[in-house]
Amino acid sequence: MAVVRTVLAVALLAGLGSAAAVSQSPPPAQPAVQSGGPLRVTSDTAEYCDDLAGQVATERERRPAPQPEAEVLAQEGQHMCDSGLIRGGLVRLRRALLLLRADK
Amino acid sequence: MRRPHLPFRSAGVRFGIIYAGVFALGTLALATFLWWSTAGLLDRQTDAAIYADTQGLSERYAEGGLLALEETIGQRLAGNVDDDAIYLLVDPAYHRLVGNLERWPPALHQDAAWYEVPIERAGRRGMARLHHFILPGSVHLLVGRDVEVRAQMARLLTDALLWAAGVALLLGTVGALAVRGLFRITLADVSATAAAISAGDLTKRVRVVGRGDEFDRLAETINDMLDRIARLMDGVRQVSNAIAHDLRTPIARARARLEDAAAHASGETDLRAAIDRAQADLDGVIGIFQALLRIAEIEAGARRSAFAPLDLAPLLLDLVELYSAAAEERGQCLTAAIPPHLPAFGDRDMIQQAVANLLDNALKFSPARSTIAIEAAARPDGGAVIAVADHGPGIPEADRARAAERFFRGERARSTPGSGLGLALVQAVAQLHGGALTLSDNQPGLRAALTLATRPHRHAGVTQMNATSSYDQATADLHAA
Numbered sequence: 001m002a003v004v005r006t007v008l009a010v011a012l013l014a015g016l017g018s019a020a021a022v023s024q025s026p027p028p029a030q031p032a033v034q035s036g037g038p039l040r041v042t043s044d045t046a047e048y049c050d051d052l053a054g055q056v057a058t059e060r061e062r063r064p065a066p067q068p069e070a071e072v073l074a075q076e077g078q079h080m081c082d083s084g085l086i087r088g089g090l091v092r093l094r095r096a097l098l099l100l101r102a103d104k
Numbered sequence: 105m106r107r108p109h110l111p112f113r114s115a116g117v118r119f120g121i122i123y124a125g126v127f128a129l130g131t132l133a134l135a136t137f138l139w140w141s142t143a144g145l146l147d148r149q150t151d152a153a154i155y156a157d158t159q160g161l162s163e164r165y166a167e168g169g170l171l172a173l174e175e176t177i178g179q180r181l182a183g184n185v186d187d188d189a190i191y192l193l194v195d196p197a198y199h200r201l202v203g204n205l206e207r208w209p210p211a212l213h214q215d216a217a218w219y220e221v222p223i224e225r226a227g228r229r230g231m232a233r234l235h236h237f238i239l240p241g242s243v244h245l246l247v248g249r250d251v252e253v254r255a256q257m258a259r260l261l262t263d264a265l266l267w268a269a270g271v272a273l274l275l276g277t278v279g280a281l282a283v284r285g286l287f288r289i290t291l292a293d294v295s296a297t298a299a300a301i302s303a304g305d306l307t308k309r310v311r312v313v314g315r316g317d318e319f320d321r322l323a324e325t326i327n328d329m330l331d332r333i334a335r336l337m338d339g340v341r342q343v344s345n346a347i348a349h350d351l352r353t354p355i356a357r358a359r360a361r362l363e364d365a366a367a368h369a370s371g372e373t374d375l376r377a378a379i380d381r382a383q384a385d386l387d388g389v390i391g392i393f394q395a396l397l398r399i400a401e402i403e404a405g406a407r408r409s410a411f412a413p414l415d416l417a418p419l420l421l422d423l424v425e426l427y428s429a430a431a432e433e434r435g436q437c438l439t440a441a442i443p444p445h446l447p448a449f450g451d452r453d454m455i456q457q458a459v460a461n462l463l464d465n466a467l468k469f470s471p472a473r474s475t476i477a478i479e480a481a482a483r484p485d486g487g488a489v490i491a492v493a494d495h496g497p498g499i500p501e502a503d504r505a506r507a508a509e510r511f512f513r514g515e516r517a518r519s520t521p522g523s524g525l526g527l528a529l530v531q532a533v534a535q536l537h538g539g540a541l542t543l544s545d546n547q548p549g550l551r552a553a554l555t556l557a558t559r560p561h562r563h564a565g566v567t568q569m570n571a572t573s574s575y576d577q578a579t580a581d582l583h584a585a
Contacts, residue, residue: 038222038229043181043204055182094185
């Protein structure tokens with residue numbers, strides 16, 4: 001019976017240890033009371049695509065010789081946004097913007 | 105009284121439940137650890153990123169005011185390649201200033217609080233984890249991350265863990281049943297053997313599988329115990345039969361003599377003679393009982409308190425002197441080779457009686473004009489050995505192993521008086537002194553060696569019967585009787 005008790009104690013300690021580790025995670029979030037449905041995120045829209053394309057164009061104008069990779073990304077992004085592939089277009093435009101800003 | 109057979113009183117069921125419990129605890133601990141190290145880790149990383157983001161924006165607000173904060177939020181949104189960041193900055197009246205949420209979520213007013221909020225991105229519903237901060241000037245800032253991917257992974261992990269729990273439950277149940285079954289199968293043979301033994305079949309033994317595991321060792325121990333019990337039972341049975349047989353003869357003889365005297369005695373002299381003979385017969389019976397009781401007393405170790413250091417030399421010389429006279433009467437010669445000092449540790453009276461039994465047997469069975477030798481010597485380990493050798497008929501090799509049993513009488517000893525208790529007493533004395541009685545062939549005759557240890561232990565005695573003998577064991581008690 002001593003072996004059984006030891007195994008039980010080890011398993012219990014392991015469980016308690018894991019429980020203690022879990023308890024170190026951040027405080028639980030409160031569910032927000034919603035009225036009028038979920039909140040819409042506005043950075044996935046064609047409008048934001050245009051806004052981002054505008055920012056990219058501004059950054060390009062500020063540089064005499066923008067990086068070719070940034071140019072390509074910007075063109076692809078603009079094209080995808082125009083084609084309705086908003087999220088793909090946004091990713092490319094953001095990368096282009098980051099490259100242009102890093103090139104400052 | 106037998107208890108009713110209930111499942112919770114079954115050790116097999118108990119072990120099965122313990123196994124299942126240990127298995128479940130282990131699985132629970134593993135699942136908890138898996139959750140903590142995957143979904144929990146993502147949660148912690150997300151919260152850390154949000155918190156760092158919030159701190160950076162707060163500092164920016166403190167440095168450059170509202171405009172700088174709005175610009176920074178716009179830049180961070182524009183540079184969010186992962187496309188998971190959520191920001192919303194509103195004025196004290198909750199009017200939107202900048203950010204990618206369409207409006208301030210209702211019921212979010214507590215400063216420094218965390219929220220889980222449903223969101224909609226390009227027609228897809230998801231969840232966002234948000235942190236609310238109230239900046240100086242009562243400006244409200246929400247910083248968060250889209251955690252839909254994490255939520256999907258958590259759901260997948262939950263499903264996987266649920267399935268794993270089901271499998272673990274199944275395996276635990278199967279394992280518990282297997283443990284219970286194995287336990288029952290293993291103990292079934294022990295139980296059946298015990299039942300057969302209790303029903304009177306002492307020949308039944310527990311099966312030894314041969315794996316050499318704990319159950320095999322248990323079976324061997326039980327079988328050894330049963331062998332020992334069987335030997336003891338046989339011994340008790342033989343002694344009982346021997347007592348009934350050996351006591352019946354003198355008692356019947358005494359009765360016949362008294363009956364004959366009552367019917368035919370012609371005078372007081374005849375009657376008195378018959379009574380004397382019957383008394384002698386009954387004294388013989390009493391002597392047998394005394395010898396039996398003495399052997400039992402010695403075997404029980406009740407006389408151990410009388411143990412003391414002693415010199416065996418004068419004790420043996422006294423015996424030689426006593427028995428020399430008896431040997432001369434029989435036309436025999438008793439020779440002795442005894443050292444001047446022979447230290448030993450034991451009960452003087454018992455040792456004296458044991459040696460007297462050996463000498464008495466030797467004289468009784470040796471023919472006239474033969475020599476009986478008694479030798480004594482110290483052993484290298486500190487004990488002593490006393491040997492008595494004669495030139496009598498000896499004991500056949502086949503009988504030597506049983507020669508020291510109570511009431512054993514060899515074929516050649518049937519015609520001589522005695523009860524078959526003499527060597528049994530010698531052996532009991534030897535064992536009590538941590539020694540042994542060894543019988544061997546004297547070519548011709550018998551050599552009986554009594555070995556005594558220096559400091560005897562209770563169970564140290566081992567009797568070796570690798571000798572011949574032809575002794576009829578008659579005790580000194582019997583002769584005294």
